[in-house]
Amino acid sequence: MGTIITVTSGKGGVGKSTTTANVAVGLAQAGKRVVAVDFDIGLRNLDMILGLENRIVYDSIDVMEGRCNLSQALISDKRDKNLYFLPASQTKDKSALQKEKVRELLETLKKDFDYIVIDSPAGIESGFENSIFLADEALIIATPDVSSVRDADRVIGIIDAKSEKAKEGKEVKKRVVINRIKPEMVESGEMMSVDDVLNILAIPLIGVIPEDKKIISATNLGEPIIYDKNSLAGEAYRRLSRRILGEDLEFLELKAKKGFLGIIKGLFS
Amino acid sequence: MSLFEAIFGRKKKSAEAARDRLKIMLAHERVNTLPYIDDLKRDLIEVVKKYAEVNDIKIKTEKNQDIDFLEVEILLNPPKS
Incomplete structure (x- = not known):
C-alpha cells in the first residue's frame, strides 16, 4: 500500500506546487513508483511546473465522475518511467470534489503506487480538507515571513x-519545509x-530550500529544479526527498557570500 | 554584542521584530484551535458551581515544543459575609 503525502501551507504562493513537483521527481529518481496529484481544482499549476501541460486529455474530475478510466487520465512522465501525474480540472471549481469519490480515487492509487504526492490548494476550505483527510504525511511549506x-x-x-488517521488515534506525520x-x-x-x-512552529524540520533564481528558469522551462545537478535548491530538494525515504541527512549549510563590508565586520566580531 | 555593534550602535533588527510579533499573535490564536473548548468551559462551570460561586472561567491553551498546556483560570465570586 502506498503512502499519501499532502503538500500544504495555508498561504498561497509559498512554493507548494514547486515542492510537490520536485519531491515527486526525487522519490521517482530513488526508484519509487510515484504519482503527483494536483488538487487545486480550477487553478491548476502543477502541470506547467512538471512540463506536462500539453499532454493532458482527461483530469481527476473526469475519473471521479466516470467519464474515463484512471489509466486514461494518468500521464506518464517520459523523463522518468516511475513518475506519473494526475491533473486537476481547470474548468470546474473546488466544490466539484466529493469526499467519497476522492476516497475511492486515492484508495485505487494507493494500490498502484508507492507514493501519492498531493498538491493541496491554498486556504483551509473544502479543497484543503479533501486533500488532507486521507494523508499519511503532511509537508507544511513555510517561507520565513510573518504571514506564511x-x-x-x-x-x-x-x-x-x-x-x-487522527480520528483513528494514529498520527499524521507533520513536517515543515522552510x-x-x-x-x-x-x-x-x-x-x-x-x-x-x-521555534515558533514546533514541528520537525524536513527540508530547507534556499532562494534560488534557477527555480524561476526551471519553472519557465517546465523542468523541476531537482534535475539541475548544479543548483543549490535542486540539491536541497534531493536531500528532502531522501529524508522522506527515511535517510538521516545533514541540512545544507547556507552561508552568505561575504562582501567587503562583511569581511570588515568579521574582523571585529 | 560584537565590537562592531558596540562601535556603530545597534537597532532592533526586523527579523527579531517578526519573531516577537508572531509569538504574541500565535499565543492568542492558538487559544481557539481546540474544537471542544466551549463545551469544556460549560461543563467546568457546571461542576464548579456545585461548590462555589463562579464569576468567570478563562481557558488558555499553549503549545511549546512537545508539551501542550491547558491553563484554566477560575474566578470565584467573593464570599458573602
Missing part, C-alpha cells in the same frame, strides 16, 4: 481535526532564521 508562518501554524493546528531562505538576509538580521521558524 502564521498561516502554517493555523494549518498545523487543523490537520488533525480533518484527518481520518522555503526561500536568503542566507545574507538572515545573517544581517533582516530575515527570520530556520531556527526562529522552527
